[in-house]
Structures are given as structure tokens and as C-alpha cells.
Amino acid sequence: MNVARGAYHHGDLRAALLREAAQMIAQNGVGSVTMRALGDRLRVSRAALYRHFPDKNALLVAVAADGFAQLRAYVMDRDPPAERVSLERFKQMGDAYVRFAIENPAHYRLMYGREALTREDYPELREAANALFDDLVELFRTLQAVGKVKRQNPESLAYVGWSAVHGLASLVIERQIRADADIEALTRLTTTTVLDGMRRR
Secondary structure (H helix, E strand, O other): OOOOOOOOOHHHHHHHHHHHHHHHHHHHOHHHOOHHHHHHHHOOOHHHHHOOOOOHHHHHHHHHHHHHHHHHHHHHOOOOOOOOOOHHHHHHHHHHHHHHHHHOHHHHHHHHOOOOOOHHHOHHHHHHHHHHHHHHHHHHHHHHHOOOEOOOOHHHHHHHHHHHHHHHHHHHHOOOOOOOOOHHHHHHHHHHHHHHHHEOO
């Protein structure tokens, strides 16, 4: 990026910082992100950076929160969307979730993996992380209302569904699954198996 110093508007610089930090993480991991390196890459002063983020940790929190927002949009806005009151909707969400992890592995690790931040310490991050989970809870609550899923705590059902899909996504990006495996088929089998155990008999 070739932008002269001072050329960013206030909101533009914050967005650019998040994009550039995410790119640095994707290329060389979280350890490569420093305020000095970001300033050099974007050709802006460190003072300008600190007007948006007081330190690197605050920046990483914002990057992770932005990642959750992107993940939620990716999962909820797939085209064509399945019928909202449909078991197929959970399968579609699971497929999108795994695809996002594969397409954004470093970002995903920052959000969830060994490089994850402690969400409870940061309201911005906690709210962003909880939003998608709340969508999943609402889906199971709706499926219960129309008699497609058994009457159990919908939050518990959401945890089970999330755990299965998240576990698969993590195994894939950490290369714990054979390279020649059909990930799409595995994702479908995972979500189908979860739903089979949840169906109202």
C-alpha cells in the first residue's frame, strides 16, 4: 500500500490497521504484529496509530472482534440461504463455519486457538464472539418450536453443535486430518450426525 502520511481519514485508518494487522498475522503469525511495523507498512506515524489503539493488545482484541463479525456475516449471509426453520440451515451454517476457518486460518487461531485472547476481559470481543453463538441458540429454539428438534435446553444443544463443527475446523487448519480427505463431505457428516442425535422422535 502506497499512502502518504496523513492521507487517511479517522475511520479509514482504523479500518486499514485492522486489515493490515490481519494480513501480517496471516503471513507471519501474531508475533510479527508491532505498532512500529504497522506504521511502516501503512506509512503513518506511531502517534496516529495510538489515537486508535493504546497498545498492541488493544489492536489484537479489535482484530479478533472484527474476525468474529466477519465470521458471523459469512455464516449468516450465505447464498442461497436455506429456509430459516429448517434442519438444513444448521448444515449450511456448519459448512460456512468450516470454510471460513480454512480460508482464514491465522485469523481463526487468533479468535479461537492457542493464540486466543481472554474474551471475558474485553466486552467488545465478548459481544462479538457471543453474537454468532446466540444466532445458533435461536436457530435451535426455533427448530424446537416447530417440532423438529427435541425439547432440551437450546443453549446446550447449541454448544454441542458448535463443539462438533469447531472441532472439525480446528483439526483441518492444524493439518490433523489427511490432506486428501473430502472436507465438505466430513462437514456434512458432522452436522448430519449431530442433528440425528437431536431430532424429535
